[in-house]
Amino acid sequence: MKYMVEIKLPKYKNNHFESLIQDQQVQIAEWMTEGVIDIFSLNFERTKVWFIMTAETREALEGYINKFVTKRFMLRIRIEPLMVYDSSAFLLPPPVMN
Numbered sequence: 001m002k003y004m005v006e007i008k009l010p011k012y013k014n015n016h017f018e019s020l021i022q023d024q025q026v027q028i029a030e031w032m033t034e035g036v037i038d039i040f041s042l043n044f045e046r047t048k049v050w051f052i053m054t055a056e057t058r059e060a061l062e063g064y065i066n067k068f069v070t071k072r073f074m075l076r077i078r079i080e081p082l083m084v085y086d087s088s089a090f091l092l093p094p095p096v097m098n
Contacts, residue, residue: 002038002085003061005051008076013046017073024069036064038085052085 010017031037038052055061058079065077 001055001057002082003053003055003058004080004082005049005053005061005065006076006078006080007049007051007074009047009049009070010073010075011045011047013073017070020069027067027069031064052082 028037028040032040036054038054039050041050042048053061053064055064058081061079065071065079068074
């Protein structure tokens with residue numbers, strides 16, 4: 001099942017949080033490769049994150065979220081199961097006539 005996950009992060013981040021960013025990026029990249037995370041988005045202020053994630057159950061999804069390197073800094077986590085999940089990434093490219 002697909003889920004939309006919205007995470008609120010603190011506006012002001014300390015050095016400990018900043019030191020975890022690289023490990024968090026590696027973890028996200030691994031989960032994207034494994035198909036756990038389909039889409040990752042971070043707003044310009046770096047205070048909100050949106051994911052499209054795949055898990056068999058909500059409990060399994062929460063298990064992944066609890067493994068996030070930056071979990072202790074997450075102020076709010078919202079999880080919504082998705083009924084429809086479409087993306088232009090799934091479309092075929094337009095034909096090119098040479």
